[in-house]
Structures are given as C-alpha cells and as structure tokens.
Amino acid sequence: MRATLSSVRIPARDEGVSGRRARSVQAAVAMSFAALLAAGGTGAAEPIHPVPEAIELDRDKVALGRDLFHEPRLSKDGSVSCASCHDLARGGSDGRRVSIGIEGRLGVVNSPTVFNAVFNFKQFWDGRANTVEDQIDGPVQSPIEMGSIWSEVVAKLYEHDSYPRRFDAIYPDGINRKTIKESLGAFVRSLITPNSRFDQWLNGDEEALTAEEKHGYALFKGYGCVSCHQGVNVGGNMFQVFGVLNEYFKKRGNITEADFGRFNVTGNPADRHAFKVPSLRMAALTAPYFHDGSAATLRDAVDVMFEFQLGRKAPDEDKDAIVAFIKTLAGESEEMQP
Ligand code: HEC
C-alpha cells in the first residue's frame, strides 16, 4: 500500500476564486482526487509512471548523434552546439533565464531539458514541433540560436575527416538534412533517466523515499498538481494556460510575443498564454524555471504554481515537502557524467 491520501491534510480552499475557468480547473482537480481515492492509492493506479529502463534505438545512429549534439560546426560561426544550451552535466539545460546563441544573442525563452524530451507529446513550450527530429530545424536555423542554413552545415560536415565515412556507413545517401536530423534525434531519444528514487518507490521499494518525500507526493496529488503534471514525465502531455486562476502576466508585466504560448501556433483565443505543461522529471537540476525563466528556485516555482495554477495558499511545510518530492524524480543517465 502506498502513502494513503487519508493521511494528507489539505487546508480548506481560499475564498475568492471565481470564474468559469477556475471552476473547470477545480472540477478537474476534484475529479482526479476522487479517482485517486477510488483507486486507493495503489501502485498500478498511480498517476505517475516509471521511466522505462531503455528504449530500442540504433547504436550507431545514437553514437553519431552524440557527436553531432556536441558539434559546434552546426552553428554559423562554429561557436555554439546543442550542448551549449542543453548541458547534459547540468540536467540538460543551461542554467540561464534565457539561452544565449551565436554572437551572444539572447533567446526569448528558457531552455527546457532535453532529458526525457522523447516522452513529451509535443516539443517546445508552445508545442509547435511534433517530434524531437522535427524540432531540430528550429535551433539550427534560428538567427538567435545557431544561425545556420542546412546546405552550409552539410558542406561543413563533408569537410570533416570522419563524419563522411561514419554517415556513409549508416546511410546510403550520406550526409544531408534528413540524416543529420535522424541521428541527432536518435541521440536525443536515448536521453532518458530511469531508476529515480521515486521510480524505485513506484516499483515497490518502500525504503526508496523518506517520510517527507512520500508526504510531498501525497500533497502533490491532494492539492491537484497532478491534474496537470502526470504520466511518465510528470508533465509533457497537455497544454494549460499559465495563470489559470490568477493573471500571471498582468502581475509580471512586460508581455512579450513568446508569452502568448500556444496561441502563436493556433491563433485560437482559448490558447492565449497556454504552454505545454513541462516535465518535472529533471526539475531538481534545471533552475531557473518557467518559459520566462522567472523563478530562481524550485521553491519559488512551487509558490507561483500555488498562486496562479491552483489559486490557493498552503503552509510552508507542505511546499517544502512537495519540493522534496520533486527532487526524487530525477533519474540516472550515463550522459550526465561530465
Ligand atoms: C541557443 C540555445 C539553444 C541551442 C543551440 C539549442 N537549443 Fe534546444 N532549446 C533551446 C530553447 C530556448 C528551447 C525552447 C524553445 C521554445 O520552446 O520555443 C529548446 C528546445 C529544445 C527541445 C524541446 C524540449 C521540450 O521539452 O520542448 C529539444 C528536444 C531541443 N531543444 C534539442 C536541441 C538540439 C538537438 C539542438 C541542436 C541541434 C538544440 N536543441 C540546440 C535552446 C537551444
């Protein structure tokens, strides 16, 4: 039996949360809570699932993709690689509020982790790419990221002393945009982090979590965080408005185009300020947080979530326990060794 919900004390809802949006989110939260209670909180019914131990991939493509991931020749002036903004030794992100591309150009959003990106239903904060392969045209060609054009990248890789041979050994058509994307994609797909302490617990090891961490998970479910952050990635499977119960952007000010999120892709007014709910798997390592990099610490991010996604207050010890739980979600990958 897992930590049961009956042991969790959830304070009464704050007054003053109103509006249709608020009611629909609260209904969703209440529903998931009821479903959890009905399920009795046992392993199979947990709303979070373990990261698989392995994904079947072509080893040679992954190895080639690994080198391309660290290859600055993909950028116009040879100064930036994928790893510049997705540093695998620091959780697959760059630790900056927004990324820095060629010639020191500032990006418009925070760099998400590449670890476990394969489990996200869409790629990018606004979900404008469907797969990790599709997504690659973005950074390579963006003038504020790598600033390249594909024909130049292909030509530069052909001048290299080993890439032509390595591509030829795998792909009959050698080096081109498609084969570069396929091998880079294979590497990104390999970046999964199984065996987190939380997954060990999900798989039945009662000792894998401390009492506080288990309590944090029960609170994460009880408060309704899990209505948005769920599944293998503890996120990454839906879009939600940022500021669903309080107007985040009004309070923050200086609204940019990137702040419109999913609306920029669909033009649908209901998607204004909607973002892909990010995975919390590597959140222990990837400060700062949110698409705008506005939260410096995990604890700050949790405060914001309570205020703007749940419209609730919570005691400090509950928030601390939730942070302790989130820190158990990060698993292992050989690629994280510097
Ligand atoms: C200049 C910094 C920078 C470089 C270089 C860069 N990225 Fe990114 N990456 C970002 C940012 C910022 C985002 C989020 C962009 C957005 O959502 O609009 C992102 C998003 C992603 C995502 C989507 C993750 C998710 O959960 O949505 C993947 C996968 C990814 N990058 C892989 C790569 C690969 C592979 C390369 C090399 C070809 C690369 N990136 C190069 C900064 C960078």
Ligand code: HEC
């Ligand atoms: C209504 C849906 C929803 C609920 C409920 C929700 N979140 Fe979120 N969460 C989001 C969205 C959307 C974002 C991304 C916002 C952005 O950056 O634009 C996010 C971002 C985060 C982040 C930052 C992750 C990163 O890498 O930047 C953390 C941490 C987080 N949520 C934790 C929580 C916790 C803890 C709770 C419960 C107290 C919670 N969330 C409840 C939708 C939700």
